[in-house]
Amino acid sequence: KAGVTQTPRYLIKTRGQQVTLSCSPISGHRSVSWYQQTPGQGLQFLFEYFSETQRNKGNFPGRFSGRQFSNSRSEMNVSTLELGDSALYLCASSSLYRGGAYNEQFFGPGTRLTVL
Amino acid sequence: GESVGLHLPTLSVQEGDNSIINCAYSNSASDYFIWYKQESGKGPQFIIDIRSNMDKRQGQRVTVLLNKTVKHLSLQIAATQPGDSAVYFCAEFTGGFKTIFGAGTRLFVKA
Numbered sequence: 001k002a003g004v005t006q007t008p009r010y011l012i013k014t015r016g017q018q019v020t021l022s023c024s025p026i027s028g029h030r031s032v033s034w035y036q037q038t039p040g041q042g043l044q045f046l047f048e049y050f051s052e053t054q055r056n057k058g059n060f061p062g063r064f065s066g067r068q069f070s071n072s073r074s075e076m077n078v079s080t081l082e083l084g085d086s087a088l089y090l091c092a093s094s095s096l097y098r099g100g101a102y103n104e105q106f107f108g109p110g111t112r113l114t115v116l
Numbered sequence: 117g118e119s120v121g122l123h124l125p126t127l128s129v130q131e132g133d134n135s136i137i138n139c140a141y142s143n144s145a146s147d148y149f150i151w152y153k154q155e156s157g158k159g160p161q162f163i164i165d166i167r168s169n170m171d172k173r174q175g176q177r178v179t180v181l182l183n184k185t186v187k188h189l190s191l192q193i194a195a196t197q198p199g200d201s202a203v204y205f206c207a208e209f210t211g212g213f214k215t216i217f218g219a220g221t222r223l224f225v226k227a
Contacts, residue, residue, distance in 0.1 A: 004159070033215065043160070043205060043217035056214045090159050104150070105215070107159030 002027065004093050004108035012114045018079040021111045025072050025093030032074040033105065034066060037088040046089075049074055078113075086115045128224040135196045137221045139189040139206035146208040146216075151180055151191045154220070155202045163191070163204075193223075201225045 005024045013019050025032050034046040045058040049068035066076040072093075078085055092105040129135045141149070147168040152160035164175045166182050166189075173180050179192040189206050206218040 035215075035217075042219045043207075045214050045216065048214065058214070092159075104162045104165065107152075107161070109157070109159050 004091055004106050006089075006091050006108040006111050008111060009109065010112045010114075012116060013081050014116050015081055015083060017081050018077060019081060019113060020075055020077045021089055021091075021113070023074045023076075023091030023093075023108060025074070025091075026106055029093035029095050029106070030072050031094040032068055032072065033092045033094070034074070034076050035090040035092065036060075037090055037110070038086075043090070046076065081115045083115050086113060088112050125219070126222045126224065128226060129196050131196060131198060131225055131227050133196055135191075135193040135200070135223060135225075137191045137193075137204050137206075137223065139191075139218050141187050141189065141206070141208045141216075141218075143208065143210050143216075144184070144187060146210045148209040149180070149182060149189055150207045150209075150215075151178075151189075152205045152207060152217075153200075153202045154205065160205060196223075196225050198225045198227055 004026055007022045011019060023032060031050045033048040035043050036046055037043045046060055046064055047057045047066050048055050052068045063079045066074060068074045088110040090107055090110045092107045094105045150165045151163040153163050154160045164178050164180050166173045166180045171182050177194045181190045193200055201224055203220045203222050205220045207215050209215055
């Protein structure tokens with residue numbers, strides 16, 4: 001079974017631009033979460049989607065948005081990029097949460113975004 | 117606010133020794149915890165999990181201990197190997213489909 005894939009793997013943008021990152025979850029997984037990883041702040045939760053619905057959102061400005069498609073693939077968008085947005089953006093997928101129990105998240109390799 | 121932290125940012129151990137990585141969490145409502153391993157250039161990889169109704173769980177060479185009284189997690193790695201060198205994160209789930217990660221501990225294994 002293929003793992004979580006993220007594209008592109010590396011991206012360089014300039015301040016003020018916008019960027020769209022893509023994540024394809026493991027086949028059959030319907031939950032997709034996004035995280036931002038930086039040396040200073042560590043791994044921070046951005047948002048989680050399930051069946052095209054955002055179920056939770058972290059403490060990030062509205063410039064960060066996401067969506068999920070009917071095939072569970074997800075995209076996140078960052079508008080008006082700032083230097084501080086430079087980070088590794090990680091996507092993780094999980095199978096359905098059953099009866100309140102959580103299931104393991106599988107992470108992709110991440111997209112390394114550099115904002116100049 | 118909610119937070120998950122680690123006592124030691126770096127840990128250096130001799131190959132063959134046991135390693136213990138610690139984590140403190142602040143939300144007593146958290147009911148599920150995971151330890152992840154992240155190697156350079158890769159995403160975090162699941163190691164072991166534990167639910168709040170347990171205080172110990174063992175895997176292959178790894179054991180997670182949960183002390184809800186003091187809100188503390190630990191990851192024990194037996195017979196540490198060079199391939200165990202990585203950054204280790206604890207993560208807590210508080211419900212609401214949101215995961216909070218700790219800052220991470222870098223484990224160095226000396227041959």
